[in-house]
Amino acid sequence: MAPINSINGPYNFKHLPALAKIIADGKVEEFATEQLRLSRQFNVPLLKFLSQYSDIELIALSIASIEELLTYLANNDAANQIDHSLQKWISNQMEIVNKYDIVAEDVTLLNHVRGRVLKKFALKFFASTTSLYDLLDEIDDFILASTTAATNMLIKIFQQKIKEEEDFRSKLANAIPGFIYVFDLQEENILYANNKLEEILGYSSDKLLEVNNNFYKLITDEEHWRSLQKRRSEYASGNGSVKSHEVKFRDIKGNYKLLCLYETILKYDDTGRVKEIIGLAFDITHQKEISQALELREAQLLEAQSIAHIGSFDWDITGEKSTTNTPEIYKIFELEESGKFEKFMQHVHSDDIQKVEEALSKSFKTGVYECEYRYIKKGQEKMIWSRGVVTIVDSVPVRMIGTVQDVTAIKQIETQLTQKTLELENSNQNLQQFASVASHDLKEPLRKISFYSSKILLAERSQLSDTSSNSLNKIVESVGRMQRMIDDILEFSSIENNQKKEWISLELLLSDVKDFLSLSITNKKAEIISDGLPSAYVIAPLIRQMFQNLVGNALKFSKEDEPPVITITHAYVDTPTQAGINRQLEVCIADNGIGFDSEDSDKIFGLFHRLHGKSQFDGSGLGLSICKKIAEKHSGTITAQSSLNKGSTFIVRLS
Numbered sequence: 001m002a003p004i005n006s007i008n009g010p011y012n013f014k015h016l017p018a019l020a021k022i023i024a025d026g027k028v029e030e031f032a033t034e035q036l037r038l039s040r041q042f043n044v045p046l047l048k049f050l051s052q053y054s055d056i057e058l059i060a061l062s063i064a065s066i067e068e069l070l071t072y073l074a075n076n077d078a079a080n081q082i083d084h085s086l087q088k089w090i091s092n093q094m095e096i097v098n099k100y101d102i103v104a105e106d107v108t109l110l111n112h113v114r115g116r117v118l119k120k121f122a123l124k125f126f127a128s129t130t131s132l133y134d135l136l137d138e139i140d141d142f143i144l145a146s147t148t149a150a151t152n153m154l155i156k157i158f159q160q161k162i163k164e165e166e167d168f169r170s171k172l173a174n175a176i177p178g179f180i181y182v183f184d185l186q187e188e189n190i191l192y193a194n195n196k197l198e199e200i201l202g203y204s205s206d207k208l209l210e211v212n213n214n215f216y217k218l219i220t221d222e223e224h225w226r227s228l229q230k231r232r233s234e235y236a237s238g239n240g241s242v243k244s245h246e247v248k249f250r251d252i253k254g255n256y257k258l259l260c261l262y263e264t265i266l267k268y269d270d271t272g273r274v275k276e277i278i279g280l281a282f283d284i285t286h287q288k289e290i291s292q293a294l295e296l297r298e299a300q301l302l303e304a305q306s307i308a309h310i311g312s313f314d315w316d317i318t319g320e321k322s323t324t325n326t327p328e329i330y331k332i333f334e335l336e337e338s339g340k341f342e343k344f345m346q347h348v349h350s351d352d353i354q355k356v357e358e359a360l361s362k363s364f365k366t367g368v369y370e371c372e373y374r375y376i377k378k379g380q381e382k383m384i385w386s387r388g389v390v391t392i393v394d395s396v397p398v399r400m401i402g403t404v405q406d407v408t409a410i411k412q413i414e415t416q417l418t419q420k421t422l423e424l425e426n427s428n429q430n431l432q433q434f435a436s437v438a439s440h441d442l443k444e445p446l447r448k449i450s451f452y453s454s455k456i457l458l459a460e461r462s463q464l465s466d467t468s469s470n471s472l473n474k475i476v477e478s479v480g481r482m483q484r485m486i487d488d489i490l491e492f493s494s495i496e497n498n499q500k501k502e503w504i505s506l507e508l509l510l511s512d513v514k515d516f517l518s519l520s521i522t523n524k525k526a527e528i529i530s531d532g533l534p535s536a537y538v539i540a541p542l543i544r545q546m547f548q549n550l551v552g553n554a555l556k557f558s559k560e561d562e563p564p565v566i567t568i569t570h571a572y573v574d575t576p577t578q579a580g581i582n583r584q585l586e587v588c589i590a591d592n593g594i595g596f597d598s599e600d601s602d603k604i605f606g607l608f609h610r611l612h613g614k615s616q617f618d619g620s621g622l623g624l625s626i627c628k629k630i631a632e633k634h635s636g637t638i639t640a641q642s643s644l645n646k647g648s649t650f651i652v653r654l655s
Contacts, residue, residue, distance in 0.1 A: 013076055015126070015135035016142060019118065020073035022125050031117055032059045032066055038113040046106045049097050073142075082146055086153050099157060107150040115143035179259075179281040182266060185232060185274055188217070200259070200283045202252030221248035221256060228261075235265055235274040246284070257285045302326060309406040317364075317390075317397050332384070332406045334377045349374035349381070363390045364397040372407070383408045450476055504540045506533035506587070510568065513547045520555050526564040533570050536585055536654060542630045547589075549623040550650050554591035557648075565592045573653070582655060584636065590649040595642040604640060627652075 023031050036058055039047060050058060072081030089099055118139045126132045179200055182192040198204050201219070217225055224247045231245055245261045263279035305311055311329030316322070330336070333344045348356055352373035363369030369388040374381055388402020453475045461469065507530060514521065514528060521528065528551070536543075551566060558564035567590045575582045596604065605628040624638075627650075631638040635655035642648035 013073075013078065013138045013142070015131055016078075016138040017074050017076045019122055019125065019135060020070045023121055024067065024070040024074060027121065028063055028066055028070070029059065031121065032062045034117045034120060035062065035066070035113055038116055039110070042109050042113060044106060044109045044113070045103055046097060046101065046110070049101055078142055078145065082149050086149060089150075089153060090157065100161065102154065104151070104154060107154055108147060111143050111147040111150065114146075115139055118142075176280070177282070180279070181281070182276055182278050183263075184276055185235065186269070191276065200251075200281070201249055201257065219250045221250070224248045232263075232277070235277065257283055258288050260284045302328070306331075309409075311404045313388075313400075313402060313404065315388075315400045315402075317399060329404055332382070332404055333375065344375070347375055347377050349376055363388065363400070364392070366390075367392055369400060369402060381408075382406055383411045501537050501539050503535055503537050505535045506538075506543065506570075509540060509544045510547055510551075512544055513551055516548060517552060517555065520552075524555055524558060524564055526555055526558070526566065528566045528568070530568040531570060533568065533587065534585070538634060538654065539630075542633060546627045546630045546652070549627050550589045550652075553623060554589065554593055554648070557593045557595075558591070559594055559645075562592065566590070575653075584653045584655050587652045587654070588649055589652070590647065592647040595644050595646050595648050598641070598643055601640045601642065605638070 036055060053061065068084075069081060072078060072084070089102070119136055122132060122135045122139065126135055176194075177196070179196040180192075180194045181190055181197075183189075184191055203219075220228070228245055228247050231243065234243070242262055242264045245263070247259055247261055248256045249259055250256050259281045261279050261281045263277045265274050265276075266278040267274075267276040269275040305326055305328040309328065309332060311326045311332055313323060313325045313329055333347070335344065345353070345356070356371055356373050359369060359371035367390045369386065369390060372383065372385045375384045376382075383406070385405045385407045386402060388400045390397050391399040453472050457464070457469065457472050457476075464472070510530060510533060520526075554566045555564055567588075569588050569590075571586045571588075573584055573586050575584055605624045628638050631652055631654070636653045638650060638652045640648060640650050
């Protein structure tokens with residue numbers, strides 16, 4: 001604060017301190033009363049902020065500040081009094097009023113009132129005309145200094161307030177997640193813009209000012225620009241409502257972004273035409289992409305529901321909101337969309353109404369609704385399956401969301417499949433009976449052929465020619481192969497009938513096989529090594545048969561000059577499936593036999609497939625086919641790895 005003597009010369013008062021002492025000595029309340037009277041007479045604006053106080057209260061409130069003023073003046077320290085009062089004002093430490101409540105009229109009128117009161121007391125207590133004139137001049141000087149300093153302070157406060165408001169508006173504009181602008185419609189240029197344009201499109205404010213007039217036209221999609229200008233022409237009607245537009249703008253990288261503009265009229269020119277508009281733009285590219293994706297997903301969902309004849313619903317059980325359904329619901333129930341969904345109960349088959357009501361009643365307690373019922377509309381019967389989840393609040397059901405499916409066609413197919421399954425089971429039983437009878441009938445003549453052929457060879461050997469002997473031997477061998485083939489076919493066809501699973505030691509089953517093949521093992525000096533197979537939940541006779549076939553093959557297809565070594569190991573492997581991870585038991589049977597070409601790895605499991613001639617190795621060609629069917633019966637697989645003269649490995653996986 002500038003010192004008081006810097007304003008229009010020195011102020012070393014001669015008579016004013018004496019007047020201040022006289023008033024301070026018992027005249028303060030009288031001074032305050034006169035000051036309030038004159039303030040009301042001149043209608044000082046500041047009084048409206050003190051309307052809640054009575055005159056007595058206002059006088060009491062002003063006495064402290066008057067005493068402070070008089071003390072400064074009595075000490076001839078007017079400069080510091082002015083400075084002190086202004087410091088209280090700028091620091092907002094004044095009682096009752098805010099620093100922003102004081103206006104120009106308060107400054108001039110309050111100082112004028114204070115000067116009038118001081119002059120009144122001067123006239124009352126100073127008799128000397130010369131001293132009185134000098135005192136009145138000093139009062140005018142003091143009031144002038146106070147008014148000048150207060151006016152300067154008021155200007156500074158206004159300037160500070162304007163700056164704070166500008167800073168606030170600027171920070172607010174830049175804090176908003178959108179581009180704020182003022183656009184001159186007549187000149188087609190930007191008058192104001194916050195700094196968000198660079199964040200959205202990559203263009204800096206400098207670039208905007210550099211191009212200006214043509215900037216927005218240059219970066220706007222041409223079709224969108226024409227549409228935007230056409231809609232902006234509607235402002236000429238003088239409608240000041242906020243209008244929104246979706247417009248494509250090209251960013252600094254050349255990619256188009258979709259912005260939503262919210263605009264309204266800001267200023268008119270002298271002729272009443274719209275001059276300026278103010279707008280706020282948001283980047284809605286991502287939201288639009290999500291919206292379009294959701295619309296596509298919804299369309300796909302509705303299409304999928306239509307294909308599967310499934311509809312979904314959201315039922316407000318309280319009745320406060322309407323039920324919402326997908327279009328397929330109305331197709332299934334053949335109802336108008338304007339009609340009430342609850343009317344479907346009128347068409348539920350009379351024998352199923354109680355079932356539906358009981359299912360609903362149960363769902364209101366458990367939270368789960370499921371029911372299958374018949375529905376009749378226009379004389380046609382449908383089979384409907386419904387399922388829903390109920391929201392229960394404080395034991396009261398309030399909402400159910402669920403699905404409805406027309407399963408008429410599915411039920412018809414199920415009925416047909418059930419009928420076909422029964423027919424197939426009957427057919428299988430008939431075939432099994434036929435196979436059993438046929439095998440018995442086939443084996444009987446074969447036994448006789450074998451018996452009489454062997455008898456002739458035994459009784460007439462010396463009289464038969466070599467050709468006849470060889471022919472009879474071939475007959476006996478062929479009959480034997482035929483009998484084994486019939487047995488294998490019966491065994492293959494009977495696999496499906498054996499269903500009983502049990503926990504059993506695979507090592508025990510392998511031991512049974514070794515006992516059964518003990519003669520062949522001994523004759524070939526074979527060595528069978530096992531790592532101790534675990535127990536498994538399997539159909540024991542089938543697994544025993546599979547081990548027998550695989551170990552038997554390893555013995556059969558061994559090398560003539562090398563004793564067979566058969567190694568049997570196991571491990572657990574995790575196989576990924578659509579349902580998750582499936583843990584399987586893997587059993588490997590490896591040998592050092594003659595092997596086979598790796599190209600035949602898949603062929604060997606086919607029916608009647610043989611890699612070697614009948615004269616070289618005996619067999620029906622069904623052994624590995626039986627093994628494959630047994631593995632599949634256990635939801636598993638069997639594969640083979642081999643190469644010529646390097647042995648074979650059969651890998652069995654059981655679930």
